[in-house]
Amino acid sequence: MDNNPYLEVFIDESKEHLQAINDNLLKLEQNPNDLPIVNEVFRSAHTLKGMAATMGYQDLANLTHQMENVLDLIRNEKIQVDESVLDVVFDSVDDLEAMVVDISEGGQGERNVETVVAKLYAIEQGEAVADALQQTESASEDVHNEETKLEVDEFTMAVLEQSADQNLHNFEISVSLREDCMLKAARVYMVFEVLEQLGEVVKSEPAVEQLENEEFDTRFTVLLVTAAEQEEVVSKIHKVSEIDQVEAKEFSVREDTESQPEPVQEESSSGTQTATAVATKPEKKQEEKPKEEPKETKQVANKTIRINIDRLDVLMNLFEELVIDRGRLEQISNELNHNELQETVERMSRISGDLQSIILNMRMVPIEQVFNRFPRMVRQLSRDLNKKIDLQIVGAETELDRTVIDEIGDPLVHLIRNALDHGVESPEERLAKGKPETGTLELKAYHSGNHVFIEISDDGGGIKREKVIEKAVNNGVVTEEQAANMNDKQVFELIMSSGFSTADQISDVSGRGVGLDVVKNTIESLGGNISIDSAVDQGSVFSIQLPLTLSIISVMLVEVQKEKYAVPLSSIIETAIVKKEDIMHAHNKKVIDFRGKVVPLVFLKDIFEVPETVEADDYYSLVIVRKGDKMAGLVVDSFIGQQEVVLKSLGDYLSGVFAISGATILGDGQVALILDSNALIK
Amino acid sequence: MTEEKTMIKVIVFQLQDEEYTIPVDRVGSIERMMTYTRVPRTASFVKGVINLRGVVTPIIDLRERFGLESVEDSEQTRIITVTINGMNVGLIVDAANDVLDIEEDSIEPPPEVVGTVEAEYIQGVVKFEQRLLILLNMSKVLSGDDVKQLQEMDV
Numbered sequence: 001m002d003n004n005p006y007l008e009v010f011i012d013e014s015k016e017h018l019q020a021i022n023d024n025l026l027k028l029e030q031n032p033n034d035l036p037i038v039n040e041v042f043r044s045a046h047t048l049k050g051m052a053a054t055m056g057y058q059d060l061a062n063l064t065h066q067m068e069n070v071l072d073l074i075r076n077e078k079i080q081v082d083e084s085v086l087d088v089v090f091d092s093v094d095d096l097e098a099m100v101v102d103i104s105e106g107g108q109g110e111r112n113v114e115t116v117v118a119k120l121y122a123i124e125q126g127e128a129v130a131d132a133l134q135q136t137e138s139a140s141e142d143v144h145n146e147e148t149k150l151e152v153d154e155f156t157m158a159v160l161e162q163s164a165d166q167n168l169h170n171f172e173i174s175v176s177l178r179e180d181c182m183l184k185a186a187r188v189y190m191v192f193e194v195l196e197q198l199g200e201v202v203k204s205e206p207a208v209e210q211l212e213n214e215e216f217d218t219r220f221t222v223l224l225v226t227a228a229e230q231e232e233v234v235s236k237i238h239k240v241s242e243i244d245q246v247e248a249k250e251f252s253v254r255e256d257t258e259s260q261p262e263p264v265q266e267e268s269s270s271g272t273q274t275a276t277a278v279a280t281k282p283e284k285k286q287e288e289k290p291k292e293e294p295k296e297t298k299q300v301a302n303k304t305i306r307i308n309i310d311r312l313d314v315l316m317n318l319f320e321e322l323v324i325d326r327g328r329l330e331q332i333s334n335e336l337n338h339n340e341l342q343e344t345v346e347r348m349s350r351i352s353g354d355l356q357s358i359i360l361n362m363r364m365v366p367i368e369q370v371f372n373r374f375p376r377m378v379r380q381l382s383r384d385l386n387k388k389i390d391l392q393i394v395g396a397e398t399e400l401d402r403t404v405i406d407e408i409g410d411p412l413v414h415l416i417r418n419a420l421d422h423g424v425e426s427p428e429e430r431l432a433k434g435k436p437e438t439g440t441l442e443l444k445a446y447h448s449g450n451h452v453f454i455e456i457s458d459d460g461g462g463i464k465r466e467k468v469i470e471k472a473v474n475n476g477v478v479t480e481e482q483a484a485n486m487n488d489k490q491v492f493e494l495i496m497s498s499g500f501s502t503a504d505q506i507s508d509v510s511g512r513g514v515g516l517d518v519v520k521n522t523i524e525s526l527g528g529n530i531s532i533d534s535a536v537d538q539g540s541v542f543s544i545q546l547p548l549t550l551s552i553i554s555v556m557l558v559e560v561q562k563e564k565y566a567v568p569l570s571s572i573i574e575t576a577i578v579k580k581e582d583i584m585h586a587h588n589k590k591v592i593d594f595r596g597k598v599v600p601l602v603f604l605k606d607i608f609e610v611p612e613t614v615e616a617d618d619y620y621s622l623v624i625v626r627k628g629d630k631m632a633g634l635v636v637d638s639f640i641g642q643q644e645v646v647l648k649s650l651g652d653y654l655s656g657v658f659a660i661s662g663a664t665i666l667g668d669g670q671v672a673l674i675l676d677s678n679a680l681i682k
Numbered sequence: 683m684t685e686e687k688t689m690i691k692v693i694v695f696q697l698q699d700e701e702y703t704i705p706v707d708r709v710g711s712i713e714r715m716m717t718y719t720r721v722p723r724t725a726s727f728v729k730g731v732i733n734l735r736g737v738v739t740p741i742i743d744l745r746e747r748f749g750l751e752s753v754e755d756s757e758q759t760r761i762i763t764v765t766i767n768g769m770n771v772g773l774i775v776d777a778a779n780d781v782l783d784i785e786e787d788s789i790e791p792p793p794e795v796v797g798t799v800e801a802e803y804i805q806g807v808v809k810f811e812q813r814l815l816i817l818l819n820m821s822k823v824l825s826g827d828d829v830k831q832l833q834e835m836d837v
Contacts, residue, residue, distance in 0.1 A: 317736045317737070318736070320736050321735060321736045324733075324736075563719070563720065564719075607722070607723075608722035608723065609722055609723065610722070648737075648738045649738070650721070650731060650738060650740065651731075651738065651739065651740055651769060651770055651771070652768060652769045652770075653740045653769040653770070653771050653824065654721060654724065654728065654731070654740045657721055657722075657723065657724060658722075658723045659722075659723075660721065660722070663719070663731055663738045665733045665736065665738070669733055670717065670719060670733065671718070671719040671730075671731045671732065671733050671738055672719065673719065673721065673722075673731075
């Protein structure tokens with residue numbers, strides 16, 4: 001199953017659909033009478049069900065089916081949307097999510113969902129007798145169809161029924177491969193690809209898994225729901241090579257059950273006779289054609305494709321190669337001083353510049369991907385905590401590199417939990433303070449310069465300086481004297497220092513034994529930083545600053561003797577050139593007076609044991625770097641300039657080299673090491 | 683080639699006077715010597731990193747790793763890139779000579795004393811025609827212990 005090429009697609013799409021369901025359910029909760037939203041939810045659930053059934057995840061299909069029944073009742077205004085109904089639906093979505101996660105981790109998506117199913121069923125039964133009737137009807141149809149070659153279970157049947165309602169065709173397609181077909185699984189895959197383009201495969205016989213493993217003779221049958229015409233389907237499948245025979249016929253679920261079984265049964269008795277069935281079918285189809293056409297044009301509108309992030313990484317690597325060669329070409333053309341060559345190389349440089357920004361942009365995804373799970377989480381949390389919270393999201397479209405997106409989710413979850421648990425007060429408390437009963441939590445993302453800012457602000461109780469100091473002193477994070485000298489901001493930052501949060505305050509919501517120090521560490525490891533602002537009774541703002549991407553950073557290239565090093569611009573305050581006689585000594589260390597501050601000097605030449613080849617002059621070139629409030633002056637021999645470089649790791653073999661955070665490849669193809677200035681500041 | 687015997691394909695390279703082998707499936711490529719960037723504060727046998735078609739790859743000097751005397755790079759000097767335990771490393775060797783098929787059964791445990799190389803790096807020896815080939819235990823050669831120790835001392 002692991003190698004199933006559909007699995008990935010299935011998981012991706014299921015997640016998307018579940019997200020869509022979640023989002024829409026939340027909207028529905030706000031406007032319980034907005035039926036178009038129910039339709040949206042229904043559509044997502046329906047697609048999910050179809051996919052799950054095709055992939056053979058029965059539990060998933062089963063639950064989705066029950067949920068769909070309830071949604072259907074809502075849609076037909078047979079039951080009213082209220083909190084209790086939505087709670088059950090939300091619960092089932094949770095279960096569905098858990099199943100999909102299980103599947104993505106290699107499981108079978110099995111899960112005990114009896115209680116939820118029972119609840120859904122109760123809603124369905126309790127308030128709509130009419131529909132229960134419908135239910136039994138379709139069940140009886142099942143019995144009919146079981147006689148045909150393709151055994152269709154209840155869910156598939158429901159899918160088929162609904163597609164018939166939407167004027168889509170249900171085709172039963174038998175495909176025979178040539179006897180001498182070498183790669184049967186590959187052909188099957190190609191056929192399925194064709195079919196997926198045309199519509200939705202709801203059922204296959206033998207099952208997809210068996211087909212994948214070539215556990216079939218030369219013939220397989222699928223049920224396809226499509227807007228396309230029969231001829232089109234047949235001819236498209238025929239385009240796949242090594243296909244011997246393709247037969248498609250209408251697979252009907254309702255009225256035609258009487259007339260249809262005959263040819264189907266014939267087919268199952270002898271494979272060759274079906275040729276006649278094919279011949280007769282087209283006419284039947286023609287009548288329906290006019291209705292179908294508009295549908296088809298609609299499907300073309302989807303213009304996005306999915307790409308595995310690894311492929312983009314490969315593309316990026318290849319592109320970097322190109323950039324290196326471009327650098328060489330530029331050098332050569334300058335040396336040769338050939339006009340036409342220079343022009344061409346310049347053009348190439350421009351184009352590759354454009355290409356670079358496109359490739360980088362492809363890796364950018366809206367932060368929505370992270371944000372969109374929060375409304376649901378906040379809803380649940382506010383219930384658990386008996387608080388009323390209004391979550392506002394601003395700037396969900398802000399784009400960030402995929403690598404950052406992947407890492408930022410957990411810290412944000414932690415901060416939100418923290419804000420809800422410790423920040424926003426209970427409704428009573430709020431009323432007593434003269435605030436509105438409902439607390440507001442704002443999640444805001446925006447770009448500024450080369451950074452993305454994410455702010456989490458609440459209008460809760462704020463952070464009380466005295467309480468923080470008391471706790472910090474008790475836990476030995478700071479001494480009382482130290483605390484007395486701290487300004488408010490420094491005090492607030494204490495709550496993120498390790499050792500502040502202790503195990504005795506574990507609650508369900510925030511604090512699973514890990515404190516905000518983990519959040520801070522994660523964000524700093526991403527090259528960002530976090531700051532806190534707070535006012536008692538007015539609320540707190542946690543503000544996170546992150547680099548746009550982790551793979552490309554701006555650096556200052558410097559030379560130490562003959563070796564080149566790159567210093568990330570994010571840690572540089574400025575560069576300076578000082579005379580040797582301006583150097584002072586303090587505690588046996590060389591320091592300078594830099595804008596009124598005493599800054600220690602770090603001689604890279606000595607620390608990195610660089611072989612000495614260049615004669616020293618009377619000046620020191622300094623790169624002033626900072627780590628928090630501390631500064632240091634890195635002594636180098638010359639500045640080369642500022643540059644955007646691609647960050648590369650040194651590989652596992654050299655992990656953890658002192659004061660080196662990675663490497664990059666320069667225009668001349670040489671590797672330059674990137675300094676980790678944090679390690680150089682003690 | 684007879685059916686019963688399992689053959690393994692190995693790359694043969696030269697280090698001082700001896701011939702060593704690595705299974706070919708561990709080898710990524712064989713490169714000519716190229717300029718490298720020194721990585722400060724690493725073990726002395728870690729020569730630095732090279733740009734191997736866009737991938738930053740550490741290279742180690744096998745002579746130094748084995749405690750042999752170092753020599754000037756020559757026309758014959760090669761970098762053999764290997765992948766062991768997910769680590770990608772280039773090995774600087776005196777020359778890469780040959781690709782051979784050897785019988786798995788013909789691998790003998792290392793004799794007590796083989797040349798100058800520490801026995802722990804040796805997995806076995808193979809007699810191939812008139813040559814004695816030393817089969818290296820790459821994971822030992824690349825084991826990070828020595829590298830780490832040196833770092834700890836420095837920091």
